[in-house]
Amino acid sequence: MSDAFTREEVAVLTPYVTSVDQPIYALKNLPEEVVAVLFAYYSRSRESLRRNLLKLIRDQDIDLETRFKASALDEAELADAREKARQFHEKWVVGYGHASVAEHAVVHLAVEDVSIIATKIIEDTRLASYTEKSTRYVLFDSEKFFRVPRLMQSPYAALYEDTVRSLLNTYVTLVPRAVACVKARVPRRPTQSERAYETACRAKAYDLLRYLLPASTLTNLGLTINARALEHLLTKLLSHPLEEARAIGTAMKLEAEKVVPTLLKYADYNPYLAETTQAMQALGHELFAEETPLETPSVSLVRFPVDAEEQLAAAILYGHTTVSWLQVVERVNKLAPVQRQHIIDEYLRRRGPHDQPLRALEHLYYTFDIVLDYGAFRDIQRHRMATQTRQELSTRYGYSVPEDILAYGMGDVFHACMGRAAEAYNRIAETFPLEASYVLPLAYRIRVLFTWNLRELFHFIQLRSAKQGHVSYRRIAQEVYHEIERVHPTLARYIGVDLEDYQLGRL
Numbered sequence: 001m002s003d004a005f006t007r008e009e010v011a012v013l014t015p016y017v018t019s020v021d022q023p024i025y026a027l028k029n030l031p032e033e034v035v036a037v038l039f040a041y042y043s044r045s046r047e048s049l050r051r052n053l054l055k056l057i058r059d060q061d062i063d064l065e066t067r068f069k070a071s072a073l074d075e076a077e078l079a080d081a082r083e084k085a086r087q088f089h090e091k092w093v094v095g096y097g098h099a100s101v102a103e104h105a106v107v108h109l110a111v112e113d114v115s116i117i118a119t120k121i122i123e124d125t126r127l128a129s130y131t132e133k134s135t136r137y138v139l140f141d142s143e144k145f146f147r148v149p150r151l152m153q154s155p156y157a158a159l160y161e162d163t164v165r166s167l168l169n170t171y172v173t174l175v176p177r178a179v180a181c182v183k184a185r186v187p188r189r190p191t192q193s194e195r196a197y198e199t200a201c202r203a204k205a206y207d208l209l210r211y212l213l214p215a216s217t218l219t220n221l222g223l224t225i226n227a228r229a230l231e232h233l234l235t236k237l238l239s240h241p242l243e244e245a246r247a248i249g250t251a252m253k254l255e256a257e258k259v260v261p262t263l264l265k266y267a268d269y270n271p272y273l274a275e276t277t278q279a280m281q282a283l284g285h286e287l288f289a290e291e292t293p294l295e296t297p298s299v300s301l302v303r304f305p306v307d308a309e310e311q312l313a314a315a316i317l318y319g320h321t322t323v324s325w326l327q328v329v330e331r332v333n334k335l336a337p338v339q340r341q342h343i344i345d346e347y348l349r350r351r352g353p354h355d356q357p358l359r360a361l362e363h364l365y366y367t368f369d370i371v372l373d374y375g376a377f378r379d380i381q382r383h384r385m386a387t388q389t390r391q392e393l394s395t396r397y398g399y400s401v402p403e404d405i406l407a408y409g410m411g412d413v414f415h416a417c418m419g420r421a422a423e424a425y426n427r428i429a430e431t432f433p434l435e436a437s438y439v440l441p442l443a444y445r446i447r448v449l450f451t452w453n454l455r456e457l458f459h460f461i462q463l464r465s466a467k468q469g470h471v472s473y474r475r476i477a478q479e480v481y482h483e484i485e486r487v488h489p490t491l492a493r494y495i496g497v498d499l500e501d502y503q504l505g506r507l
């Protein structure tokens, strides 16, 4: 039963909870760390959250009014209020004994004017939500690129700046021509407004020209993240070998601490992370520096469950039995293939286009070794229900040449840009192998190991093969599908893949 509150108590609570008499309610107007504290009480207190909130306010453990008026306080009062808040959170959140409480405090961070390279480092943290400037709908600025401090202080400064600037200038300069080519190829439909047609043509042109954007291009990113994941992200950034990542980590921490002053306490340079990375780099170099990569298809399925149908049928049934896993497997293995197929069919056949496949598919794992252009990687990396390990962006795997670039007669200028970038990369990489990646455009290819469970593969293939997707990752999604179809055709047929080629299609 819900608490009964006096009229005075109701007046105190009302600004902070959406209901004072229902057992389910939302919290509002509370600092993020206070929310974390209130939820932490659930594990230690017999009282309801509202009762504990009243107690906190009454005992002046948290002075909400002072905190809200913080901007009106003088420096001494502010310092006093901050110290009180710090002590309080030290006691109740940090002292709680488990970092999970920090997950109830959420921070929204705007991260602007960071390189595409940096966004990939940030987005490597999966327990967060991101939205990033689109390469399809926004024209990037030719002067907005990251000046890598180590390069700018080196003899490569001019080479770096000139190369990046020339890539961005070519990108901007080619826009009108690319738009005209798109228009010449795909006329406006009678039902399409002039404005919609113009937008669609521009989007198509930006999609095409993005291959020229250097990885140092500055972009914007919004992220929503809980304090526990943020602490982890900050630690990774502060321990990263790239200066830009460390600078972003420092700035993020400074700003985020204004929202969650106590919970990021342990976010710092972590020698374990930094030194392990260095040690693994040394080992990788020692063992493989002399080897050249074998020619492989762009998408190779390198590991998959050999008995996928048996495993899946058993995983589907397990929750609906009262016996052990081994018993379920044994029974399922004795079934005829058609019976196993029936189980899988019953599990998957009711799924509509907007329904997620159900959880049993998560018990099956597939690992792919994929060589893809950095632009496609930029997009595919955003799928968080996966384990991804990438190599550094380099010239080793060459670059993708979009068919439309050739069709529109831009092949020469495109190849010249790629050649110039490679030349700059190779020179800079002799001294600064990590920083050299900033000079390479999104067309350059990178090798990434992806481990996906089958449920995420259903989602990834359906979303990324869809018509509205960019041609670069559509192809990857289609090839991933074909690999699954090759080894597990009876499972692949439930995947909603779009295998059409829309290169010449409608806008």
Ligand SMILES: Cc1cc2nc3c(=O)[nH]c(=O)nc-3n(C[C@H](O)[C@H](O)[C@H](O)COP(=O)(O)OP(=O)(O)OC[C@H]3O[C@@H](n4cnc5c(N)ncnc54)[C@H](O)[C@@H]3O)c2cc1C
Binding pocket: 127, 128, 129, 130, 131, 132, 133, 134, 135, 382, 383, 384, 385, 456, 459, 463, 464, 468, 469, 470
């Ligand atoms: C055509 C197209 C255009 C796009 N344009 C942009 C763009 O302009 N800018 C941009 O930033 N991104 C863009 N994206 C990327 C998109 O926003 C997603 O970030 C990306 O596709 C990852 O897929 P997902 O969100 O479905 O989640 P995944 O990470 O693949 O996770 C799988 C599923 O798990 C669930 N899930 C995972 N994490 C969470 C979470 N934290 N909270 C709630 N549910 C979760 C969701 O149900 C999700 O669908 C675009 C994608 C497409 C296909």
